[in-house]
Amino acid sequence: MATVTSIKRARLASSSKEKKKVQPVAQNDHHLVSSTKGKQRAKQSTKPASDDTVLPASFKVIAGSYEKLLYGFDGSVSLDETKDGYKFELQPIFVFPAHVSCIKAVAASPNGGKWLATGSADEVIKVWDLRRKKEIGGLMHHEGSITQLQFPSRSHLLSASEDGSLCLFHARDWVVLRTLKGHKGRVNSMAVHPSNKVALSVGKDNTLRMWDLMRGKGSASTKLGKEGEVVRWSTTGSSFVVQSKNTIDVFTVDMVLRHTITHPSRIHTIRFSKRVNGSGELLLVGAEDKKLTIYDIPDDPEKMPTVIAEMTGHSNRVKAVEILPLALPRSTKANAPLSTIILCTASSDGKIHVYDLALLPADQKAGSEVLQISPVAEYDTKGTRLTCVTIADGEALEHASSVNGKRKRGDEDSEQEDEDEGWGAHEQEAEHDESG
Known part of the structure; x- marks a missing residue:
């Protein structure tokens, strides 16, 4: 059998417990060619991680x-x-x-954007080294x-699949740390809480599940009565939303339904974001109506989110949105801003x-x-049907840090060791308690 392409000579395989399910991929050294039950326990463990x-100062956009x-x-x-402003550019x-088939998900690792x-x-x-523009392996x-990919940290990758499972990989040797099973049928979407301790998932089985990533097992579940297509945490981690067709259900962290938003057209993607000017949260909704609609999330949780703006310019459905x-x-x-948030x-x-x-x-x-609001930059692929998008960090500027900006980007290996804390040193397969 062909050998596996290596990352720092580490194998793209799992431990002995997972070897039967992981097959090596043939090495092709393919470069990126330039051609132009625990609801209460879960609630207590969802303190957002510090963002510092x-x-x-630059970024990379990757689309499938x-x-x-x-x-x-x-x-x-x-x-x-x-x-008297700023100029944004995209260079292919x-x-x-x-x-060998359609690309359904892309994700870039945060805080440096090394892995794609x-x-x-x-x-x-497939795993790619963005810095070297090189394929690492499969x-x-x-x-x-594969229905969705997310890097909860730059040392971990979480995947969801139509096979009904989620997998947590270690982004150093690419072993499987967790296999989360419980959905009966495909997993449509998953979302990791800002604390990185729990995740949510929705699937074809009309069920919303919460996973304890520290222990590698399910912690809560509830029947939605419909197929959830996208699930997303708010930026604060105090609430989350589940989208199905043209509706968005807003839940508290303990899975209590608070609001149902009915959008004018079929929804394909949703994402929370902080504001650049002022305080508060926004909900970004991409849909069949060819727009990215922005909902304001009121500070009072009893009040309904309302539409305040629309990002225009597309001539067909908006399939994906990402922010940075x-x-x-x-x-x-005088008083020039040091930072902004871009939407792609x-x-x-x-x-x-x-x-x-x-x-x-x-x-x-x-x-x-x-x-x-019109786009500040665009690129036309001349008819390619785009399905997914992600944004990776470029070079950093020292003068502009995030809200708690106390730490500069440091040694990657030492930070990866810190991030590994609590994720489990040994892999384990978690079967969800179906009575939950």
Whole structure:
């Protein structure tokens, strides 16, 4: 059998307990070619992790498509003196067929953006070194299409699949630390809490499940009465949403339904974000109506979220959205902002759009006229049906840190060791208690 491509000579395989389910992938050294029951216990353990990393000054956008093509872009921001503002640009760096079937999920590791993971209907998760623009190998643990990928930290990758399971991989030697089973049928979506201690998942079995990532087992579940398609935590981790068709259900952390939002058209993607100007949370909704709709989340949990703005410009459904806090170049203007948040969308129209969330004013609240916001940068793939998108960090600027900016990006290995705490040194397969 062909050998496995290595990451620092470590094998893309699992421990002996998982070896039967993980197959090596043939080495091809493929480079990225440039061609232009515990609800209460869970509630107590969901304290958000501190966000104190230095913000990147540039970024990379990676998008997948039905046509198996993987697109990569370098993103930059510079001062635009003519318009007394900032200029955002996307520069293509690669495009090539990355899988043998459609690409359904992409994810980039945070705090440095070293690793990229891509998942496909071919049942393989491919791992790429973004810094070297090189394919590392394939993880073949799942026996169904990959539906979602997420890096909870830069040393861990979580995957969801149509085979009904979730897998937590260690991003140093790529062993399987956890296999979470419990869904009967495909897992459509999963979301890791900001604390990195618990995760949620929804699937074809109409069930919402909560997983204890520290212990590698299910901690709670509830029947939704409909198929959940996307699940997302709020930025504070104090609530979450489940999307199904054109509805969004808002839940408290202990799985109590608070609100149901009915969107005007079929929804494909949702994402929470903080505001750039002012305080509070936003809910970003991409749908068949060719827009990314922004809902304001009131401070009073009893009040319904309301539409305050729309990101426009696409000519077909918005399939995916991702966000990234970004440092801005220093300006001579008094009180010039040091940072912003960019939104990146991928659409079936074949276009990648970048939006600047700083264009949403602080006083844009419920009752205001719905603001129309145009993209600040775009790239047209000329008809490729894009399915997913992610944003990776570029270089960091020391002057712009996040809210608690006390720590600069340090030694990767030592930080990875810190992140490994509590995730479990040994792999274990967790069967969910079906009575839960």
